[in-house]
Amino acid sequence: MKKILTVFVFILLFLTKISLAQMSDFNLNDLDGNNIKLTELLKKGPVFLQFWATWCVPCKEEMKVLNELYEKYKDSGFVYVAVSIDDQKSISKVKPYIESKSYKFITVYDSDKSVFNSFGGQDPPFSVFLDRNGNVLKTYSGYIKGDDSKLESEIKDALKTGSN
Numbered sequence: 001m002k003k004i005l006t007v008f009v010f011i012l013l014f015l016t017k018i019s020l021a022q023m024s025d026f027n028l029n030d031l032d033g034n035n036i037k038l039t040e041l042l043k044k045g046p047v048f049l050q051f052w053a054t055w056c057v058p059c060k061e062e063m064k065v066l067n068e069l070y071e072k073y074k075d076s077g078f079v080y081v082a083v084s085i086d087d088q089k090s091i092s093k094v095k096p097y098i099e100s101k102s103y104k105f106i107t108v109y110d111s112d113k114s115v116f117n118s119f120g121g122q123d124p125p126f127s128v129f130l131d132r133n134g135n136v137l138k139t140y141s142g143y144i145k146g147d148d149s150k151l152e153s154e155i156k157d158a159l160k161t162g163s164n
Contacts, residue, residue, distance in 0.1 A: 026115045028083070028108035031095045036108050042134050045077025046158035051116045051126045053086045054093040059125040062143035063103070069152055070105045076159050082107040085116050085124060131158055
């Protein structure tokens, strides 16, 4: 029965052209307890969601690159959100880590992994790149050093094509 329901939902989504982002809209708290809503972020421009954890070394390496790209393209509308999937044991390390690096991008908590799971996340780092309309442009699993120029090209394309 569960499989039939799942198939029905996917058919319904296809027929109504509801984007994955609209299905996975979220309200998560940032480091200061402010509520952050995905649909509000999408109004600014394309949104790159990076699901990460403090114990994930590749996540931190990718975060350095994403921070540089964010700083370069934030004034053009690019939005980078670091979504922490740290559990209750390690969540207290998130804010000190972000502050120690002087990162200025939005960081939110998803300690129950509900948003991570809604986007089909597997292991971190896992990222979802959304256009301004909330359509998934691309998903990324893992981090390979040196993919910076490819990602930068995808950001530029998203900023150009999603200017509506």
